[in-house]
Amino acid sequence: MDRRTRRELGDFLRSRRARITPADLGLPAGTRRRTPGLRREEVAQLAHISPEYYARLEQARAPHPSREVLTQLARALRLSDVERDHLHRLAGLPPGPPPGPCREVRQSIVDLLDRLPQAAAVVVSATNEVIAWNTLATALMEDFSALSRPERNLMRRTFLTPPQGGRRLYGVADTAEFARTSAHHLRTTAARYPDDPEVRALVDELLAGSPEFAALWAAHDVTDRPIPCKTFEHPLVGTLTVRCDVLDITDRDQRVLIYTAAPNSPSEEAMRLLSVIGTQRMDDALAPAP
Template sequence: MDRRELAGFLRGRRERITPADVGLPAGPRRRTPGLRREEVAQLAFISTEYYTRLEQARGPQPSREVLAHLARALRLTDAERDHLHHLAGTPPALPPGPSREVRQSIVDLLHRLPEAAAIVLSATYEVIAWNALAAALMEDFSALPRRDRNLVRRAFLGPRKDGRRLYGVSDAEEFARTSAQHLRAAAARYPNDPETAGLVAELVAGSEEFARLWAAHEVTAGPTLCKTFDHPLVGTVAVNCDVLDIADLDQRVVIYTATPGSPSEEALRLLSVIGTQRMGVPG
Protein backbone atom coordinates (compact mmCIF):
# COMPACT_ATOMS: atom_id res chain seq x y z
CA MET A 1 0.00 0.00 0.00
CA ASP A 2 1.43 3.36 -1.05
CA ARG A 3 -0.21 5.66 1.53
CA ARG A 4 1.31 8.88 0.22
CA GLU A 5 0.31 8.29 -3.41
CA LEU A 6 -3.12 7.04 -2.35
CA ALA A 7 -3.68 10.17 -0.27
CA GLY A 8 -2.73 12.46 -3.15
CA PHE A 9 -4.87 10.53 -5.61
CA LEU A 10 -7.97 10.66 -3.37
CA ARG A 11 -7.49 14.36 -2.73
CA GLY A 12 -7.05 15.15 -6.41
CA ARG A 13 -10.14 13.15 -7.43
CA ARG A 14 -12.20 14.75 -4.65
CA GLU A 15 -11.27 18.29 -5.64
CA ARG A 16 -12.34 17.87 -9.25
CA ILE A 17 -15.95 16.91 -8.41
CA THR A 18 -18.55 19.60 -7.74
CA PRO A 19 -21.48 19.08 -5.38
CA ALA A 20 -23.82 19.36 -8.37
CA ASP A 21 -22.05 16.39 -9.98
CA VAL A 22 -23.28 14.14 -7.18
CA GLY A 23 -26.60 15.81 -6.46
CA LEU A 24 -25.52 17.78 -3.38
CA PRO A 25 -26.30 21.45 -2.72
CA ALA A 26 -23.33 23.79 -2.94
CA GLY A 27 -24.26 25.63 0.27
CA PRO A 28 -22.84 28.94 1.53
CA ARG A 29 -19.22 29.74 2.31
CA ARG A 30 -17.73 26.79 0.41
CA ARG A 31 -13.99 27.39 0.39
CA THR A 32 -12.91 23.86 -0.50
CA PRO A 33 -12.54 23.08 -4.23
CA GLY A 34 -14.74 20.19 -5.15
CA LEU A 35 -16.34 18.09 -2.43
CA ARG A 36 -15.66 18.23 1.29
CA ARG A 37 -14.15 15.21 2.96
CA GLU A 38 -17.31 14.56 4.95
CA GLU A 39 -19.31 14.57 1.71
CA VAL A 40 -17.08 11.93 0.13
CA ALA A 41 -17.29 9.86 3.31
CA GLN A 42 -21.06 10.09 3.25
CA LEU A 43 -21.23 9.02 -0.40
CA ALA A 44 -18.81 6.15 0.26
CA PHE A 45 -20.64 4.94 3.41
CA ILE A 46 -17.58 5.32 5.63
CA SER A 47 -16.80 7.60 8.55
CA THR A 48 -15.37 11.05 7.98
CA GLU A 49 -12.53 10.21 10.37
CA TYR A 50 -11.58 7.13 8.34
CA TYR A 51 -11.63 9.01 5.03
CA THR A 52 -9.64 11.90 6.55
CA ARG A 53 -6.95 9.49 7.72
CA LEU A 54 -6.72 8.04 4.18
CA GLU A 55 -6.15 11.53 2.74
CA GLN A 56 -3.57 12.21 5.41
CA ALA A 57 -1.60 9.06 4.49
CA ARG A 58 -2.10 7.45 7.88
CA GLY A 59 -5.13 5.25 7.37
CA PRO A 60 -5.31 1.45 7.41
CA GLN A 61 -5.46 -0.54 4.20
CA PRO A 62 -9.00 -0.21 2.81
CA SER A 63 -10.96 -3.33 1.90
CA ARG A 64 -12.20 -4.10 -1.60
CA GLU A 65 -15.68 -3.06 -0.49
CA VAL A 66 -14.44 0.33 0.72
CA LEU A 67 -12.47 0.83 -2.50
CA ALA A 68 -15.58 0.05 -4.54
CA HIS A 69 -17.56 2.63 -2.56
CA LEU A 70 -14.80 5.22 -2.97
CA ALA A 71 -14.59 4.59 -6.72
CA ARG A 72 -18.33 5.14 -7.05
CA ALA A 73 -18.36 8.21 -4.78
CA LEU A 74 -15.48 9.85 -6.68
CA ARG A 75 -16.90 8.96 -10.11
CA LEU A 76 -13.70 7.16 -11.14
CA THR A 77 -13.19 5.81 -14.63
CA ASP A 78 -12.27 2.15 -15.07
CA ALA A 79 -8.59 3.06 -15.39
CA GLU A 80 -8.74 5.28 -12.30
CA ARG A 81 -10.53 2.55 -10.33
CA ASP A 82 -7.80 0.04 -11.20
CA HIS A 83 -5.16 2.61 -10.22
CA LEU A 84 -6.90 3.14 -6.87
CA HIS A 85 -6.78 -0.60 -6.19
CA HIS A 86 -3.09 -0.80 -7.03
CA LEU A 87 -2.24 2.17 -4.78
CA ALA A 88 -4.15 0.50 -1.95
CA GLY A 89 -2.14 -2.69 -2.42
CA THR A 90 -5.24 -4.62 -3.49
CA PRO A 91 -5.07 -5.37 -7.23
CA PRO A 92 -8.48 -5.17 -8.91
CA ALA A 93 -10.34 -8.44 -9.12
CA LEU A 94 -10.18 -10.20 -12.46
CA PRO A 95 -13.42 -10.32 -14.43
CA PRO A 96 -15.08 -13.74 -14.09
CA GLY A 97 -14.86 -14.47 -17.80
CA PRO A 98 -14.08 -12.98 -21.23
CA SER A 99 -16.14 -9.94 -22.14
CA ARG A 100 -18.77 -10.45 -24.84
CA GLU A 101 -19.90 -6.83 -24.84
CA VAL A 102 -18.71 -5.05 -27.98
CA ARG A 103 -18.24 -1.30 -27.76
CA GLN A 104 -20.68 0.52 -30.04
CA SER A 105 -17.86 2.44 -31.73
CA ILE A 106 -16.30 -0.90 -32.74
CA VAL A 107 -19.62 -2.12 -34.16
CA ASP A 108 -19.90 1.13 -36.11
CA LEU A 109 -16.34 0.65 -37.39
CA LEU A 110 -17.19 -2.78 -38.80
CA HIS A 111 -20.06 -1.33 -40.80
CA ARG A 112 -17.89 1.51 -42.10
CA LEU A 113 -15.66 -1.03 -43.86
CA PRO A 114 -17.86 -2.00 -46.81
CA GLU A 115 -14.97 -3.43 -48.85
CA ALA A 116 -13.53 -5.46 -45.97
CA ALA A 117 -14.87 -8.50 -44.15
CA ALA A 118 -14.48 -7.86 -40.42
CA ILE A 119 -15.33 -9.72 -37.24
CA VAL A 120 -14.74 -9.24 -33.52
CA LEU A 121 -13.46 -12.21 -31.51
CA SER A 122 -13.67 -12.67 -27.76
CA ALA A 123 -10.67 -13.94 -25.82
CA THR A 124 -11.93 -17.49 -26.42
CA TYR A 125 -12.44 -17.02 -30.20
CA GLU A 126 -16.19 -16.55 -30.13
CA VAL A 127 -17.42 -14.36 -33.00
CA ILE A 128 -19.30 -11.63 -31.11
CA ALA A 129 -19.72 -9.05 -33.89
CA TRP A 130 -19.41 -9.02 -37.68
CA ASN A 131 -20.31 -7.01 -40.75
CA ALA A 132 -22.33 -8.08 -43.78
CA LEU A 133 -19.33 -8.97 -45.94
CA ALA A 134 -17.91 -11.24 -43.21
CA ALA A 135 -21.24 -13.06 -43.08
CA ALA A 136 -21.17 -13.47 -46.87
CA LEU A 137 -17.55 -14.67 -46.93
CA MET A 138 -17.73 -17.00 -43.93
CA GLU A 139 -21.34 -17.62 -42.92
CA ASP A 140 -24.39 -15.88 -41.49
CA PHE A 141 -23.45 -15.91 -37.81
CA SER A 142 -26.85 -14.52 -36.84
CA ALA A 143 -28.40 -17.84 -37.95
CA LEU A 144 -26.16 -19.88 -35.62
CA PRO A 145 -26.62 -20.71 -31.95
CA ARG A 146 -24.00 -19.02 -29.82
CA ARG A 147 -21.91 -22.17 -29.22
CA ASP A 148 -21.46 -22.65 -32.99
CA ARG A 149 -19.97 -19.17 -33.38
CA ASN A 150 -16.81 -20.24 -31.56
CA LEU A 151 -14.04 -20.63 -34.14
CA VAL A 152 -11.84 -22.85 -31.96
CA ARG A 153 -14.71 -25.30 -31.54
CA ARG A 154 -15.42 -25.12 -35.27
CA ALA A 155 -11.74 -25.64 -36.12
CA PHE A 156 -11.32 -28.80 -34.04
CA LEU A 157 -14.82 -30.25 -33.76
CA GLY A 158 -16.76 -28.77 -36.68
CA PRO A 159 -17.93 -30.58 -39.81
CA ARG A 160 -15.39 -31.23 -42.57
CA LYS A 161 -15.68 -30.41 -46.25
CA ASP A 162 -13.18 -32.08 -48.59
CA GLY A 163 -11.12 -32.98 -45.55
CA ARG A 164 -11.01 -29.37 -44.32
CA ARG A 165 -12.80 -27.46 -41.60
CA LEU A 166 -13.58 -23.80 -41.04
CA TYR A 167 -14.62 -22.42 -44.42
CA GLY A 168 -11.88 -24.21 -46.33
CA VAL A 169 -9.21 -21.75 -45.21
CA SER A 170 -5.70 -22.38 -46.46
CA ASP A 171 -4.06 -22.04 -43.05
CA ALA A 172 -6.32 -24.41 -41.10
CA GLU A 173 -3.42 -26.15 -39.35
CA GLU A 174 -1.72 -22.88 -38.46
CA PHE A 175 -5.02 -21.44 -37.24
CA ALA A 176 -5.61 -24.51 -35.08
CA ARG A 177 -2.19 -24.17 -33.48
CA THR A 178 -2.54 -20.43 -32.95
CA SER A 179 -6.03 -20.65 -31.50
CA ALA A 180 -4.98 -23.38 -29.06
CA GLN A 181 -2.10 -21.19 -27.84
CA HIS A 182 -4.34 -18.15 -27.45
CA LEU A 183 -6.97 -20.23 -25.65
CA ARG A 184 -4.37 -21.50 -23.17
CA ALA A 185 -3.38 -17.90 -22.38
CA ALA A 186 -7.05 -16.92 -22.02
CA ALA A 187 -7.69 -19.85 -19.67
CA ALA A 188 -4.88 -18.55 -17.45
CA ARG A 189 -6.40 -15.05 -17.44
CA TYR A 190 -9.85 -16.39 -16.49
CA PRO A 191 -9.11 -19.35 -14.21
CA ASN A 192 -12.50 -19.19 -12.50
CA ASP A 193 -14.66 -18.98 -15.62
CA PRO A 194 -16.65 -22.23 -15.97
CA GLU A 195 -17.47 -21.55 -19.62
CA THR A 196 -13.80 -21.27 -20.61
CA ALA A 197 -12.94 -24.38 -18.60
CA GLY A 198 -15.84 -26.24 -20.20
CA LEU A 199 -14.69 -25.29 -23.70
CA VAL A 200 -11.18 -26.56 -22.99
CA ALA A 201 -12.50 -29.82 -21.52
CA GLU A 202 -14.76 -30.35 -24.54
CA LEU A 203 -11.90 -29.80 -26.97
CA VAL A 204 -9.45 -32.02 -25.08
CA ALA A 205 -12.02 -34.84 -24.95
CA GLY A 206 -13.19 -34.47 -28.54
CA SER A 207 -9.99 -33.77 -30.48
CA GLU A 208 -6.71 -35.64 -30.26
CA GLU A 209 -5.08 -32.82 -32.20
CA PHE A 210 -6.22 -30.21 -29.68
CA ALA A 211 -5.24 -32.43 -26.76
CA ARG A 212 -1.73 -32.71 -28.22
CA LEU A 213 -1.46 -28.95 -28.76
CA TRP A 214 -2.84 -28.25 -25.29
CA ALA A 215 -0.31 -30.58 -23.70
CA ALA A 216 2.52 -28.60 -25.35
CA HIS A 217 1.77 -25.60 -23.07
CA GLU A 218 2.67 -23.09 -25.78
CA VAL A 219 1.23 -19.59 -25.43
CA THR A 220 2.97 -17.58 -28.16
CA ALA A 221 1.97 -17.37 -31.79
CA GLY A 222 2.99 -15.24 -34.75
CA PRO A 223 0.53 -13.13 -36.73
CA THR A 224 -1.30 -14.50 -39.75
CA LEU A 225 -0.77 -12.04 -42.58
CA CYS A 226 -2.57 -13.79 -45.44
CA LYS A 227 -5.39 -16.28 -45.72
CA THR A 228 -7.28 -17.99 -48.56
CA PHE A 229 -10.96 -18.93 -48.34
CA ASP A 230 -12.55 -21.61 -50.52
CA HIS A 231 -16.00 -20.12 -51.08
CA PRO A 232 -18.82 -22.26 -52.54
CA LEU A 233 -20.07 -19.52 -54.88
CA VAL A 234 -17.12 -17.33 -55.85
CA GLY A 235 -14.29 -19.83 -55.45
CA THR A 236 -10.88 -18.93 -54.09
CA VAL A 237 -10.65 -15.64 -52.21
CA ALA A 238 -7.16 -14.59 -51.10
CA VAL A 239 -7.13 -11.90 -48.44
CA ASN A 240 -4.78 -9.97 -46.23
CA CYS A 241 -5.45 -10.56 -42.55
CA ASP A 242 -4.95 -7.76 -40.04
CA VAL A 243 -5.74 -8.05 -36.33
CA LEU A 244 -6.38 -5.07 -34.07
CA ASP A 245 -6.29 -5.69 -30.32
CA ILE A 246 -8.92 -4.08 -28.06
CA ALA A 247 -6.81 -4.37 -24.95
CA ASP A 248 -9.29 -3.11 -22.35
CA LEU A 249 -11.94 -5.64 -23.43
CA ASP A 250 -9.54 -8.49 -24.26
CA GLN A 251 -10.99 -8.73 -27.77
CA ARG A 252 -9.65 -8.72 -31.33
CA VAL A 253 -10.93 -7.12 -34.52
CA VAL A 254 -10.00 -9.29 -37.51
CA ILE A 255 -10.13 -7.51 -40.89
CA TYR A 256 -9.89 -9.33 -44.22
CA THR A 257 -9.07 -7.24 -47.30
CA ALA A 258 -8.14 -8.16 -50.86
CA THR A 259 -5.31 -6.66 -52.87
CA PRO A 260 -6.67 -3.80 -55.01
CA GLY A 261 -7.29 -4.85 -58.61
CA SER A 262 -7.01 -8.57 -57.86
CA PRO A 263 -9.57 -11.28 -58.74
CA SER A 264 -10.16 -11.66 -55.00
CA GLU A 265 -11.20 -8.01 -54.77
CA GLU A 266 -13.76 -8.69 -57.49
CA ALA A 267 -14.92 -11.78 -55.60
CA LEU A 268 -15.44 -9.76 -52.42
CA ARG A 269 -17.28 -7.09 -54.38
CA LEU A 270 -19.57 -9.79 -55.80
CA LEU A 271 -20.15 -11.21 -52.32
CA SER A 272 -21.11 -7.77 -51.04
CA VAL A 273 -23.85 -7.68 -53.67
CA ILE A 274 -25.02 -11.27 -53.21
CA GLY A 275 -24.97 -11.11 -49.43
CA THR A 276 -26.05 -14.19 -47.52
CA GLN A 277 -29.23 -14.77 -49.51
CA ARG A 278 -29.46 -18.18 -51.24
CA MET A 279 -25.88 -18.92 -50.29
CA GLY A 280 -26.19 -21.95 -48.07
CA VAL A 281 -22.60 -21.48 -46.93
CA PRO A 282 -21.43 -24.67 -45.22
CA GLY A 283 -19.15 -24.69 -42.20
Protein backbone atom coordinates in the same frame (compact mmCIF):
# COMPACT_ATOMS: atom_id res chain seq x y z
CA MET B 1 -11.33 2.25 4.24
CA ASP B 2 -11.48 5.73 5.74
CA ARG B 3 -14.43 8.05 5.24
CA ARG B 4 -12.83 9.89 2.32
CA THR B 5 -12.05 6.68 0.45
CA ARG B 6 -15.60 5.43 1.02
CA ARG B 7 -16.94 8.65 -0.50
CA GLU B 8 -14.64 8.19 -3.50
CA LEU B 9 -15.87 4.63 -3.93
CA GLY B 10 -19.50 5.71 -3.68
CA ASP B 11 -19.01 8.54 -6.17
CA PHE B 12 -17.28 6.21 -8.61
CA LEU B 13 -20.06 3.61 -8.43
CA ARG B 14 -22.68 6.33 -8.90
CA SER B 15 -20.91 7.74 -11.95
CA ARG B 16 -20.60 4.29 -13.58
CA ARG B 17 -24.27 3.53 -12.87
CA ALA B 18 -25.36 6.79 -14.47
CA ARG B 19 -23.67 6.07 -17.78
CA ILE B 20 -25.51 2.77 -18.45
CA THR B 21 -29.01 3.04 -19.86
CA PRO B 22 -31.66 0.35 -19.37
CA ALA B 23 -31.64 -0.20 -23.14
CA ASP B 24 -27.96 -1.20 -22.92
CA LEU B 25 -29.04 -4.22 -20.87
CA GLY B 26 -32.32 -4.93 -22.62
CA LEU B 27 -34.36 -3.52 -19.73
CA PRO B 28 -37.53 -1.46 -20.20
CA ALA B 29 -36.92 2.26 -19.72
CA GLY B 30 -40.26 2.89 -18.05
CA THR B 31 -41.89 6.28 -17.62
CA ARG B 32 -40.97 7.18 -14.04
CA ARG B 33 -37.18 7.45 -14.32
CA ARG B 34 -35.71 10.72 -13.14
CA THR B 35 -32.27 10.00 -14.62
CA PRO B 36 -31.20 8.10 -17.75
CA GLY B 37 -28.98 5.62 -15.91
CA LEU B 38 -29.76 2.45 -14.02
CA ARG B 39 -31.54 2.46 -10.68
CA ARG B 40 -29.67 1.26 -7.62
CA GLU B 41 -31.99 -1.72 -7.32
CA GLU B 42 -31.17 -2.75 -10.88
CA VAL B 43 -27.43 -2.66 -10.26
CA ALA B 44 -27.91 -4.65 -7.06
CA GLN B 45 -29.95 -7.26 -8.89
CA LEU B 46 -27.35 -7.58 -11.65
CA ALA B 47 -24.57 -7.87 -9.06
CA HIS B 48 -26.52 -10.36 -6.90
CA ILE B 49 -26.30 -8.23 -3.76
CA SER B 50 -29.02 -6.62 -1.67
CA PRO B 51 -30.33 -3.19 -2.74
CA GLU B 52 -29.80 -1.93 0.80
CA TYR B 53 -26.13 -2.88 0.80
CA TYR B 54 -25.54 -1.32 -2.61
CA ALA B 55 -27.25 1.90 -1.48
CA ARG B 56 -24.95 2.03 1.55
CA LEU B 57 -21.93 1.59 -0.73
CA GLU B 58 -22.92 4.63 -2.77
CA GLN B 59 -23.68 6.59 0.40
CA ALA B 60 -20.25 5.75 1.92
CA ARG B 61 -21.91 3.92 4.83
CA ALA B 62 -21.14 0.29 3.96
CA PRO B 63 -18.44 -1.94 5.45
CA HIS B 64 -15.45 -3.06 3.43
CA PRO B 65 -16.72 -4.86 0.26
CA SER B 66 -15.27 -8.27 -0.47
CA ARG B 67 -13.39 -9.16 -3.63
CA GLU B 68 -16.39 -11.24 -4.75
CA VAL B 69 -18.72 -8.26 -4.40
CA LEU B 70 -16.31 -6.06 -6.34
CA THR B 71 -16.09 -8.64 -9.13
CA GLN B 72 -19.88 -8.80 -9.35
CA LEU B 73 -20.16 -5.01 -9.40
CA ALA B 74 -17.54 -4.76 -12.15
CA ARG B 75 -19.55 -7.16 -14.28
CA ALA B 76 -22.89 -5.47 -13.55
CA LEU B 77 -21.52 -2.02 -14.40
CA ARG B 78 -19.57 -3.28 -17.43
CA LEU B 79 -16.31 -1.83 -16.19
CA SER B 80 -13.21 -1.92 -18.35
CA ASP B 81 -10.10 -3.58 -16.93
CA VAL B 82 -8.72 -0.15 -15.96
CA GLU B 83 -11.96 0.77 -14.19
CA ARG B 84 -12.11 -2.62 -12.47
CA ASP B 85 -8.59 -2.16 -11.11
CA HIS B 86 -9.50 1.34 -9.93
CA LEU B 87 -12.57 -0.02 -8.13
CA HIS B 88 -10.44 -2.57 -6.29
CA ARG B 89 -7.91 0.05 -5.25
CA LEU B 90 -10.66 2.33 -3.92
CA ALA B 91 -11.86 -0.61 -1.83
CA GLY B 92 -8.34 -1.16 -0.49
CA LEU B 93 -7.74 -4.43 -2.31
CA PRO B 94 -5.05 -5.17 -4.91
CA PRO B 95 -6.58 -5.83 -8.32
CA GLY B 96 -7.11 -9.53 -8.95
CA PRO B 97 -7.23 -11.32 -12.29
CA PRO B 98 -9.94 -10.15 -14.70
CA PRO B 99 -13.26 -11.91 -14.01
CA GLY B 100 -13.60 -13.21 -17.57
CA PRO B 101 -13.18 -12.29 -21.23
CA CYS B 102 -15.16 -9.20 -22.21
CA ARG B 103 -17.89 -9.77 -24.82
CA GLU B 104 -19.17 -6.21 -25.04
CA VAL B 105 -17.99 -4.46 -28.20
CA ARG B 106 -17.64 -0.68 -28.18
CA GLN B 107 -20.10 1.08 -30.48
CA SER B 108 -17.22 2.85 -32.20
CA ILE B 109 -15.79 -0.54 -33.21
CA VAL B 110 -19.17 -1.70 -34.51
CA ASP B 111 -19.38 1.52 -36.54
CA LEU B 112 -15.87 0.90 -37.86
CA LEU B 113 -16.88 -2.52 -39.20
CA ASP B 114 -19.80 -0.98 -41.06
CA ARG B 115 -17.47 1.57 -42.65
CA LEU B 116 -15.37 -1.17 -44.27
CA PRO B 117 -17.59 -2.13 -47.23
CA GLN B 118 -14.71 -3.70 -49.21
CA ALA B 119 -13.35 -5.68 -46.27
CA ALA B 120 -14.79 -8.59 -44.33
CA ALA B 121 -14.27 -7.85 -40.65
CA VAL B 122 -15.14 -9.57 -37.37
CA VAL B 123 -14.39 -8.92 -33.71
CA VAL B 124 -13.35 -11.91 -31.62
CA SER B 125 -13.11 -12.22 -27.85
CA ALA B 126 -10.16 -13.64 -25.95
CA THR B 127 -11.67 -17.12 -26.43
CA ASN B 128 -11.99 -16.65 -30.22
CA GLU B 129 -15.75 -16.19 -30.12
CA VAL B 130 -17.06 -13.99 -32.94
CA ILE B 131 -18.88 -11.18 -31.12
CA ALA B 132 -19.34 -8.61 -33.93
CA TRP B 133 -19.18 -8.71 -37.73
CA ASN B 134 -20.05 -6.74 -40.83
CA THR B 135 -22.14 -7.64 -43.87
CA LEU B 136 -19.26 -8.80 -46.05
CA ALA B 137 -18.03 -11.15 -43.31
CA THR B 138 -21.39 -12.93 -43.34
CA ALA B 139 -21.22 -13.27 -47.12
CA LEU B 140 -17.65 -14.61 -47.01
CA MET B 141 -17.90 -16.82 -43.94
CA GLU B 142 -21.31 -17.39 -42.33
CA ASP B 143 -24.46 -15.61 -41.15
CA PHE B 144 -23.30 -15.39 -37.54
CA SER B 145 -26.64 -13.97 -36.41
CA ALA B 146 -28.23 -17.35 -37.21
CA LEU B 147 -25.77 -19.25 -35.00
CA SER B 148 -25.76 -19.92 -31.28
CA ARG B 149 -22.91 -18.63 -29.10
CA PRO B 150 -21.12 -22.01 -29.05
CA GLU B 151 -21.31 -22.20 -32.85
CA ARG B 152 -19.73 -18.76 -33.20
CA ASN B 153 -16.59 -19.88 -31.39
CA LEU B 154 -13.83 -20.33 -33.97
CA MET B 155 -12.03 -22.92 -31.89
CA ARG B 156 -15.07 -25.15 -31.53
CA ARG B 157 -15.59 -24.86 -35.28
CA THR B 158 -11.96 -25.74 -35.96
CA PHE B 159 -11.43 -28.63 -33.57
CA LEU B 160 -14.89 -30.09 -32.93
CA THR B 161 -16.73 -29.78 -36.26
CA PRO B 162 -16.26 -32.73 -38.64
CA PRO B 163 -14.58 -31.63 -41.88
CA GLN B 164 -16.88 -31.11 -44.83
CA GLY B 165 -14.92 -31.49 -48.03
CA GLY B 166 -11.75 -30.79 -46.06
CA ARG B 167 -13.11 -27.49 -44.67
CA ARG B 168 -14.22 -26.80 -41.11
CA LEU B 169 -13.75 -23.14 -40.30
CA TYR B 170 -16.46 -21.26 -42.22
CA GLY B 171 -15.02 -22.19 -45.61
CA VAL B 172 -11.37 -21.62 -44.64
CA ALA B 173 -9.27 -24.09 -46.61
CA ASP B 174 -6.00 -23.70 -44.65
CA THR B 175 -6.97 -24.32 -41.03
CA ALA B 176 -3.78 -25.97 -39.75
CA GLU B 177 -1.98 -22.72 -38.96
CA PHE B 178 -5.05 -21.22 -37.31
CA ALA B 179 -5.42 -24.37 -35.21
CA ARG B 180 -1.88 -23.96 -33.88
CA THR B 181 -2.04 -20.24 -33.17
CA SER B 182 -5.51 -20.41 -31.62
CA ALA B 183 -4.42 -23.16 -29.21
CA HIS B 184 -1.42 -21.05 -28.19
CA HIS B 185 -3.65 -18.00 -27.73
CA LEU B 186 -6.15 -19.95 -25.60
CA ARG B 187 -3.39 -21.08 -23.24
CA THR B 188 -2.49 -17.43 -22.68
CA THR B 189 -6.18 -16.63 -22.16
CA ALA B 190 -6.57 -19.44 -19.62
CA ALA B 191 -3.64 -18.06 -17.63
CA ARG B 192 -5.12 -14.54 -17.74
CA TYR B 193 -8.57 -15.70 -16.57
CA PRO B 194 -7.83 -18.66 -14.29
CA ASP B 195 -11.14 -18.42 -12.42
CA ASP B 196 -13.50 -17.96 -15.36
CA PRO B 197 -15.82 -20.98 -15.70
CA GLU B 198 -16.46 -20.45 -19.43
CA VAL B 199 -12.75 -20.49 -20.24
CA ARG B 200 -12.20 -23.64 -18.16
CA ALA B 201 -15.23 -25.32 -19.76
CA LEU B 202 -14.00 -24.48 -23.27
CA VAL B 203 -10.55 -25.95 -22.59
CA ASP B 204 -12.07 -29.11 -21.08
CA GLU B 205 -14.46 -29.50 -24.01
CA LEU B 206 -11.67 -29.16 -26.57
CA LEU B 207 -9.39 -31.56 -24.67
CA ALA B 208 -12.14 -34.16 -24.47
CA GLY B 209 -13.27 -33.83 -28.06
CA SER B 210 -10.13 -33.23 -30.10
CA PRO B 211 -6.88 -35.22 -29.99
CA GLU B 212 -5.42 -32.57 -32.29
CA PHE B 213 -6.12 -29.84 -29.74
CA ALA B 214 -4.92 -32.05 -26.87
CA ALA B 215 -1.57 -32.51 -28.62
CA LEU B 216 -1.20 -28.76 -29.22
CA TRP B 217 -2.22 -28.02 -25.64
CA ALA B 218 0.32 -30.48 -24.25
CA ALA B 219 3.12 -28.57 -25.98
CA HIS B 220 2.53 -25.56 -23.66
CA ASP B 221 3.38 -23.10 -26.43
CA VAL B 222 2.11 -19.55 -25.97
CA THR B 223 3.28 -17.82 -29.14
CA ASP B 224 0.59 -15.93 -31.04
CA ARG B 225 1.92 -15.24 -34.50
CA PRO B 226 -0.43 -13.41 -36.88
CA ILE B 227 -1.58 -15.29 -39.97
CA PRO B 228 -0.87 -12.98 -42.93
CA CYS B 229 -3.19 -14.69 -45.46
CA LYS B 230 -6.18 -17.02 -45.58
CA THR B 231 -7.64 -19.04 -48.39
CA PHE B 232 -11.40 -19.55 -48.59
CA GLU B 233 -13.33 -22.07 -50.67
CA HIS B 234 -16.63 -20.31 -51.26
CA PRO B 235 -19.68 -22.10 -52.75
CA LEU B 236 -20.51 -19.15 -55.02
CA VAL B 237 -17.25 -17.48 -56.01
CA GLY B 238 -14.79 -20.36 -55.64
CA THR B 239 -11.27 -20.02 -54.24
CA LEU B 240 -10.13 -16.64 -52.98
CA THR B 241 -7.09 -15.60 -50.97
CA VAL B 242 -7.28 -12.63 -48.63
CA ARG B 243 -4.88 -10.79 -46.40
CA CYS B 244 -5.61 -10.92 -42.69
CA ASP B 245 -4.77 -7.92 -40.52
CA VAL B 246 -5.32 -7.94 -36.76
CA LEU B 247 -6.07 -4.87 -34.65
CA ASP B 248 -5.84 -5.36 -30.88
CA ILE B 249 -8.42 -3.75 -28.59
CA THR B 250 -6.20 -3.98 -25.55
CA ASP B 251 -8.54 -2.61 -22.87
CA ARG B 252 -11.16 -5.27 -23.69
CA ASP B 253 -8.84 -8.10 -24.70
CA GLN B 254 -10.49 -8.33 -28.11
CA ARG B 255 -9.20 -8.39 -31.68
CA VAL B 256 -10.54 -7.07 -34.96
CA LEU B 257 -9.78 -9.41 -37.88
CA ILE B 258 -9.90 -7.62 -41.23
CA TYR B 259 -9.84 -9.62 -44.47
CA THR B 260 -8.96 -7.76 -47.68
CA ALA B 261 -8.00 -8.88 -51.17
CA ALA B 262 -5.01 -7.62 -53.14
CA PRO B 263 -5.96 -4.83 -55.56
CA ASN B 264 -6.82 -5.88 -59.12
CA SER B 265 -6.72 -9.56 -58.22
CA PRO B 266 -9.32 -12.26 -58.96
CA SER B 267 -9.94 -12.42 -55.22
CA GLU B 268 -10.82 -8.72 -55.20
CA GLU B 269 -13.38 -9.39 -57.93
CA ALA B 270 -14.77 -12.23 -55.84
CA MET B 271 -15.01 -10.02 -52.77
CA ARG B 272 -16.78 -7.36 -54.83
CA LEU B 273 -19.34 -9.93 -55.93
CA LEU B 274 -19.83 -11.07 -52.35
CA SER B 275 -20.45 -7.48 -51.28
CA VAL B 276 -23.38 -7.45 -53.72
CA ILE B 277 -24.71 -10.77 -52.45
CA GLY B 278 -24.57 -9.48 -48.86
CA THR B 279 -26.32 -11.60 -46.26
CA GLN B 280 -28.27 -13.67 -48.80
CA ARG B 281 -28.24 -17.25 -47.56
CA MET B 282 -26.01 -19.58 -49.52
CA ASP B 283 -28.66 -22.27 -49.92
CA ASP B 284 -31.04 -19.71 -51.45
CA ALA B 285 -28.33 -18.38 -53.75
CA LEU B 286 -27.43 -21.87 -54.96
CA ALA B 287 -31.01 -23.15 -55.37
CA PRO B 288 -31.91 -23.91 -59.01
CA ALA B 289 -34.26 -21.53 -60.73
CA PRO B 290 -37.88 -22.76 -60.79
